[in-house]
Amino acid sequence: MSTIEDVARLAGLSRTTVSRVINNHPYVSIEKRQLVVDAMNQLGYVPNSAARSLRNQKTGMLAVLIPKITNPFYSQLIESMEIAASERGYQLIVCQTRYSKKKELTYLNLLKTKQVDGVILASIQNDWELIEGYLQYGPIILCNEEDDQATVSGVHINQEYAGYIATKHLIEQGHRRIAFCCRSQSKVGNKREIGFLKALHESGLAFNEQHAFRDTASIQDGKDVFHRIREMNDKPTAIFTGGDEVAAGIISEAKRFNWRIPEDLAVIGFDNQAIAELMQPTISTVHQPIQQMASIALETLVERLYSKNNQSREEHVLTVELVIRESTVGSKIIRVSERNLLQQG
Secondary structure (H helix, E strand, C coil): CCCHHHHHHHHCCCHHHHHHHHCCCCCCCHHHHHHHHHHHHHHCCCCHHHHHHHCCCCCCEEEEEECCCCCHHHHHHHHHHHHHHHHCCCEEEEEECCCCHHHHHHHHHHHHCCCCCEEEECCCCCCHHHHHHHHHHCCEEEECCCCCCCCCCEEEECHHHHHHHHHHHHHHCCCCCEEEECCCCCHHHHHHHHHHHHHHHHCCCCCCHHHEECCCCCHHHHHHHHHHHHCCCCCCCEEECCCHHHHHHHHHHHHHCCCCCCCCCEEECCECCHHHHHCCCCCEEEECCHHHHHHHHHHHHHHHHCCCCCCCCCEEEECCEEEECHHHHCCCCEEEEHHHHHHHC
């Protein structure tokens, strides 16, 4: 924990000068004041007296941390959150971490320095024990992400079940060699993989680790995955991807090499983005209720701003829906809800 002496040392000024800046003393030059502010920001220092007064102030600003704004899922999530925030009189700051642990902690310092009132984490890179300390400065809500160690509220789908129903659908189409795409070291991806493997195990199918494709997130990644599959001797006949963009990349490249979808390779995506309906063939996918997810996350965060307990935990698990299109069954288009699947099982 940094002290006022640390700030003075870094700024190259006396402790008295730093104290005067903190207490808004009028007889401090602009240059010295800026040196102190810069040193405090660099050290993440919040003086006790300032912290006490700041706790009762509101900025009207909320931050949402996402890994990549170019991902259509996060773009749609942000749009829905901004609308929900505006309706409640708040402004939304979008912070792109690019899967960097360091950037994530840097943006969480916005809460510590009271530049925002609360934070929504739409992805998590650091262990929860590193994030938990920021709760003393304001509320944090999880959205889309889940962490078993988290002590805060969150909204998400059952990622494990989503992976399970997608894989089960491919198995029901007669596939026995099924590939899997995900992002390495992603809690969301890990849970989907658990569901994927569970569906294989229930059907007595083994998983070939060569059919696992890590760090896939874009259309180009999908194209690269197709070429890796094309060069295999033991090719999979179906693939469960971690996103519709990856699925679109696989399909577009497969068509370029005259592969038939789904006859030569069945493909299922995730998120049900617009591209899933625009592709030819259309893409079977797992639908996420993004607008509902964003609205609940925003509403929960605002409630926490006026609550004395930032660490009460309430989980909102939303229903997933499997949308079956041409990339797995040909010309048929079917929507299968989680409730229907549970009744069938």
